[in-house]
Amino acid sequence: MTRTVEEHRDAVLRLLKSGLAAPERSETLQLAAAAGRVLAADVHAPGSLPPFDNSQMDGYAVRTADLGSAPGNAVPLRVSEPIAAGIAAPALAPGAAAPIMTGAMLPAGADAVVPIERAVPNAFFPDRDRPGATVSFPAGAAAGDFIRTAGSDIRAGALALPAGTRLGALQLGLLAALGIPAVPVRARFRVLLLSTGDEVVEPGQELAPGQIHDANSTLLAVSLQEAGAEVVRTRILADSPERFLAQLREDLARHRVDLVLTSGGISMGAYEVVRLALAAEGVQFLPVAMQPGGPQAIGSLDGVPFLGFPGNPVSSVVSFEVFLRPALGTLTGSPAPRPELPALLTGQASSPAAKHQVRRGRYTAPAEPGTAGRVELIGGPSSHLVHALASSNALVHIPAGVQTLPAGTEVTVWLLN
Missing domain, CATH: 2.40.340.10 (MoeA, C-terminal, domain IV)
Structure with missing residues (x-):
């Protein structure tokens, strides 16, 4: 019975999901190595961002009570020690204003920052800003002006990134800002990619009469890698179904994989070695109402999911795009759906x-x-x-x-x- 495209896509998803029924595998990677990977667990903020109240502007840290509220009055304050970014700020005394740089820690006692543009003089000068000098400000500054409060971005213990997040530059930048050096990511989906057929030879080799170069292995290997999968690539040249099956089982004993993928050998011809070898193992060989890519194979071998794509190159790529790539995205979080x-x-x-x-x-x-x-x-x-x-x-x-x-x-x- 011919399947619709939707029916076969659902069948591929169910097959791969059954192969991932065991607890999800993960590995821990440094941030740079985790680019493009998918988080395996929720990440909570170990501390707050920002970790302390800090200045949003170059200006002066002040106590708003010292400035009063009567409009039009210029209020002089004593200049205290300047506060640069990256140092512990000393407490601000009443009646004083501390020159403060963008990102620098707000001193205890200060509750606002007045931008340098509003001060008189409206620029920093070492001789004028020495401790004991005075600087004037307009009255009426509001508590909280130009202050980035601790935790205003994210508070300690809050969910920073949920499991399943694909890690790009923006997400990895957040983790770095939180001081997290490494994260657990989902292990790559491993695929044993088989090239079959005596009529195909590796690129670079001379063609004998009736032979063609193997495009499918490259097309599918690169497509899988771009989709975030890890590809174990092998070549089976088998002149009999029995030899094909024996070699395949040797490969499965040697490599732990989540899927076996073949191209070619699944149609109704007399020499379709994949179909002849695996039909007795319970793999289904059936038509799908799609052009190209009508012949499809699906099942499992020794508990490992198996998919067989047609041998023509475009058929293989279309089969990957329509059936396998969407399933990988759904189950592993990578790749993202095609626009x-x-x-x-x-x-x-x-x-x-x-x-x-x-x-x-x-x-x-x-x-x-x-x-x-x-x-x-x-x-x-x-x-x-x-x-x-x-x-x-x-x-x-x-x-x-x-x-x-x-x-x-x-x-x-x-x-x-």
Whole structure:
């Protein structure tokens, strides 16, 4: 029975979720190494930010009671020792004003900062600002003026970042400001990526008649790595299902992985070694109403989830984008979903009525806000057009039930970069 795209996407999610049923693995990394990773546990602030009351401006720390409230009066105060950032501030005596720099600790007794622009004189001068000199201020400063209070950003014990947060520069900057040097992150999802088929050879090797270079391993390995997965890559050249299965089990005994992923060997041909080797192990080989990427394989081997993608390069990439990448994002927090946008076709298109077609396209953002962008289809629907794939920046989705799309039809696109 043919599955819909949605049904198979749900099945892939359930499969991978079952493989992660054990307590979530994590590792602790220094902040710089944790960039792009996902938090494995809540992080609470070990202290407050700011950790002490400090000045928001270059100016003078004052007691507002010393300035009075009558407007228009210039109030002279004695200049006390200056307070630079990074030192412990001495207490402020009544009737005094302390020159204070931005970020410096507010002295005990002070309850406001008067910006230097409001002082007379309105600049710092070493000879005038020596202790014992005087400086004048307008009356009427309010308590709390130009003070960053302790904990006004975050208080000690508050939740700084919840588990599942993807760590970028902004989040890591917060952790650094809190004095946290390392954090627990989710272990990378590990994938055993198999390349199969006697007709494919590694790039750089000479081609014999009837052979092609292996594009799928590179396409899928890089796609997985960009999605935050750790890839264990191997090559199986097996002339029999029995040998294929034996080699696969040897790899599983050698590597602890969360998923086995293959490309090729799953269709209905006479020499489809993956299907012949794994059908008896309970792996399902079934059609999905999608073009390209119709043939799919799903199941498990020795308790390890297994997915099989078609052998044509575009079919493999589309299968990854539609089925595997969204599941990884849902279960591990990485990667983020592809940006999904409406766009208008620049030309006409056609699609099989019974299939969800995924075309490659070049998306152009709208010139004016509030309008839809435009997308030009690149290449045809065939699954071997690797050059067209490399020239694209979007996947164009044409849902099942739609056959003809005139130019100007609105479609949904997923941005690839």
